[in-house]
Amino acid sequence: GEEGYVVRADRGTMRARSVVNATEAYTALLHRQYRDILWPGQTQAAFGLGGPEGVRAGIGLSGGLGFFGRHKGPDGDGVIFGSDATRVPHRQAGSNRPSRFITKVLVGELYRYFGDGDVAVTHEWSGTPGFTVDEYPVVGRLDGKRQYIIGGMCGSGTAVSFNGARHVVQQILELDGSDDYPEAYFAPTRLLDPANHPWPKLTKGETPMAQT
Ligand SMILES: Cc1cc2nc3c(=O)[nH]c(=O)nc-3n(C[C@H](O)[C@H](O)[C@H](O)COP(=O)(O)OP(=O)(O)OC[C@H]3O[C@@H](n4cnc5c(N)ncnc54)[C@H](O)[C@@H]3O)c2cc1C
Structure with missing residues (x-):
């Protein structure tokens, strides 16, 4: 709910204000909506x-x-x-x-x-x-609330998953700072709900077409 989450694990039940799923290839086992967009x-x-x-x-x-x-x-x-x-x-x-x-x-x-x-x-x-259907990571809010995902690093996670964690931590703590995973490119809605995803706005001068 709005107040937080109840997480049930082998070692007990926890209440949490925020939950981060750094579960990579295992994600769809927890969240079925990822079955066809993030796989091992x-x-x-x-x-x-x-x-x-x-x-x-x-x-x-x-x-x-x-x-x-x-x-x-x-x-x-x-x-x-x-x-x-x-x-x-x-x-x-x-x-x-x-x-x-x-x-x-x-x-x-x-x-x-x-x-x-x-x-x-x-x-x-x-x-x-974990590999995504478009081979770009998914980093950001998983449910539109305070549950997050870091996944789909497509085999390069040793090098870059830490930067995904920084994006999530900054959101949770409401900090500003360097961000390698802007919502427009990496938020899960890109794959889960593309029609309503806040895609990056390109001005005419920025498109590759305009340079030809
Ligand atoms: C052969 C090989 C070569 C690679 N070479 C490179 C390379 O050269 N450069 C590079 O950058 N990367 C490389 N990688 C990829 C890199 O290892 C991964 O991208 C990276 O380990 C991902 O880290 P992660 O923490 O995001 O996910 P993972 O390491 O997959 O960790 C996910 C964790 O979530 C846990 N988990 C899952 N479900 C639950 C649950 N329900 N509750 C609690 N915990 C759960 C799992 O036990 C696991 O520990 C290679 C991988 C392989 C296999």
């Missing part, structure tokens, strides 16, 4: 000792099928690489089940791009970042 996408990575010398420290590179970089792990120096963004059912949010086939394809790509250099794969893992 399986993404995977692997680490192997050794690898081609052409993979240099401090440089991450993406190719057509994957990304590659050098990493010093607890057991020694090696290469890290990954790929994939396959949509999986909502109930598989959070699952860890990497595909050995994809790992092998990426080892082939590693040699193709960077030359020979034996790699001994020691770790494989996968996760499920």
